[in-house]
Amino acid sequence: MKSYAKLVGIGAIALFLGGLTARGQVNGVLKSEADRVAVVAKVSPTVVAIFARGGQGGGTGVLISDDGYALTNFHVVQGSGPLMQCGLPDGILYDAVLVGLDKVGDVALIKIYPKKEGQKFPFATLGNSDTVREGDWSLAMGNPFLLATDFQPTVTFGMISGVHRYQYPAGTLLEYPDCIQIDTSINPGNSGGPLFNMKGELIGINGRGSFDKRGRINSGVGYAISINQIKNFLGHLYAGLDSDHASLGAFVQSESENIGRMRVTRILEECDAARRGLDIDDELVSFGGRFLGSVNQYKNILGVHPRGWRVPLEYRRESARKEILVRLMGVQAKELIDPTSKDKPDAPPPPPPQPGKPPVKLQPKGPPSPLAKYYQPKPGFANAYFNGIERDRLMSAFHKHGDFKTVAGNWTIDGEVAFKKARTGSPVRIDIGEERSMDGKNSEPVVRMKVGEFPYVLYPLKPNQDAALLKIPETSGGLLLAMFLYQRMLTQGDKGFAGEFSHGGYEPLYPPAADGKAHPLKELRVDCEVINSRIGPFLAKWFFDKSDKKLLGFETRLTENEDPCEVYFSDYRAVDGRQLPHKMQVIFGDSHYGTFTWRGYNLAAAK
16 A cells, blocks of 8 residues: 555656646747747847839848948849848838949948938847857848838748858859858848847858749758858958959869868969969968868868958978968959869859849839939949048048158158178168259159168159169068158158059958067967058058057058068157157068168158
């Protein structure tokens, strides 16, 4: 009898505990559902329905700032045109304008203008797509089949199916490197819309999908452009550029079918990688700080970088490993194609979802867009108007470190220079200014440098000069020319560069270590804003610290495909109320020309 009672008691306890477990599971499901609903409610106001003026076409975007900047696909704005209209979940149709383009990566930045001055927009927080893993849950939102005629986005919920996928381009455009594969349903009209994680962070922009052959219906395989790739191009997009992706200038293959050691099989003589020492049969070990073990990994890493960036590359030759800093070429300028490669696709990929036609006409065609004044087409730019805004903002912040316009006369800089192989420093003086030409009628710029008792002189604007004279002193790559451009930048700004003076987006800089020792390149990286300038044949790129806008360095060259004279500044101190560097390092190619320690500046006013 006691045994029976004991069994009954155990059974009752088991039923009670089972009830608690079931109740806990139900509560867990309800909490997960509530959390998901809350995230959807939080991010829905950031989702944009994009239409051409008058209601033609359609696609999706997502706001990323409270002043109206929004991301979408290139192929969406290609359908809508540079002046579009955007519906937000507040039920209002706003005017918008194209800002920047990344045609290769299928990304565009637009700006939505408020109805009332000072109005702020809700916006999505940018996440970190490198933390996304297979099996994570995700939310896609947008305007599939243009169902969101009231501008309320459709939301779908699904799983991350794969990360670090590579989708081949159609020609050179619409390449999806390092992208996120999802089974979260996206369909035509979702193009350009956001992919969120379950924290409500933006981790990707939906762009292309695999569709059933019998109709434009999602088959469970979609692809989103990773937000970390887009971050690399955001500076270019804000600056109104028509940006380009990177090419190494070398063809790389694995030893086995797609996987194994990655070896260089072809290389362009004029590419920077070749000038830095990379050669045929070298094995690539890492690129951009990421290990290389397959063709897929190589294409993914290369494809997320903009043209012109310098990226660390590590390679092995026999048993020796070496790290170099390579300047990346562009995709659209020149391609290396090996017709025997097994890595190329058998056929071009299907095009991404194209904007469809809305079921209702949102607005009849009428007067031109009120934002037409904010659109300035120009070769090399998506919208030059926004480049001017970014350029002026940067230069205004830079000028807070000192006004040099009032000291545009002759400059004298005194100090000491230590050459790499010299055990002791030498006194050095640089004079930058103007002097009367030989006919006595005009003035012409001149730069003089004296190292010890050895003099150099350059008349930078003298016509028909031998290019070798413009690169003195020997092995510096053109330090005297660089100092002429430096003074011109500080004293004249954009007015000193008639050929070009434009914002170049964001770019990493790798200044030499202050202690003069070798360091891993990733430890030297500083993110900068860039100004590109040109006067006559002289090209210069200026690097400003992204945080405080100090000028950290610049490089100058005569042609695109040659090593520049690189000048790096540090140890800034106040001189008559202006911040000026007291240490300057000059590098040309793989050689350190010299380290200059400046002790005195004499800056004269213009006569």
